[in-house]
Every structure is written in C-alpha cells, then in structure tokens.
Amino acid sequence: MTESILKYMSISPQPATFIQAAVPDIIEKTEKEFFHKTFLTLRESTDICYALIQEIDCIICPHNRVGSMFVMIGGW
Known part of the structure; x- marks a missing residue:
C-alpha cells in the first residue's frame, strides 16, 4: 500500500513543456462552444x-464550489 502511495506522489501534475508552449495556439483555435460545453459539464458535475x-x-459541506475543482x- 505504501509503495502505491509513494509511486503516485512521484508523478508530476505539470504538463510537458512542449504542451505548455502549444496552449495559446490551441486555445485560440478552439471554438468557444467547446469551452461553454465544458463549463456546463463541470458545473453539473x-x-x-x-x-x-x-x-x-x-x-x-457548507458551500458548493466557486471557481475550484x-x-x-468536514465531519462531526
């Protein structure tokens, strides 16, 4: 069990550098409808x-999400 946790902790959540460089171009070329649908799906979830x-x-859980995933x- 401990080994599994340690392996998970060594995974970097950061995207590869070449992906980061492509993000502005990807966002610019992606239709706004995609972002709208994604937002609605996340809100529903x-x-x-x-x-x-x-x-x-x-x-x-005193508050629903506000700009966060x-x-x-808490428990009592």
Whole structure:
C-alpha cells in the first residue's frame, strides 16, 4: 500500500513543456462552444457532487464550489 502511495506522489501534475508552449495556439483555435460545453459539464458535475454529499449525515459541506475543482468537507 505504501509503495502505491509513494509511486503516485512521484508523478508530476505539470504538463510537458512542449504542451505548455502549444496552449495559446490551441486555445485560440478552439471554438468557444467547446469551452461553454465544458463549463456546463463541470458545473453539473460539481452540483451533483455537492447534492450527494448533502445526503450523507456525517459529512458537512457548507458551500458548493466557486471557481475550484475541490470540495472542502468536514465531519462531526
């Protein structure tokens, strides 16, 4: 189990440099509809996550997401 965690920790979340250099061109050439659909999908997913967390009695999630892909929860 510990080995799996250590292997995961060594993975860099940063994209490769050549990808970073291509991002401005990719964004410029991507239709705005793609970004709109992506935004709606992410909003729907986070709303579902928040609603399901609200159904769990021992977990507290006081706020739905606001500009983040993280949900802060607590227990009592």
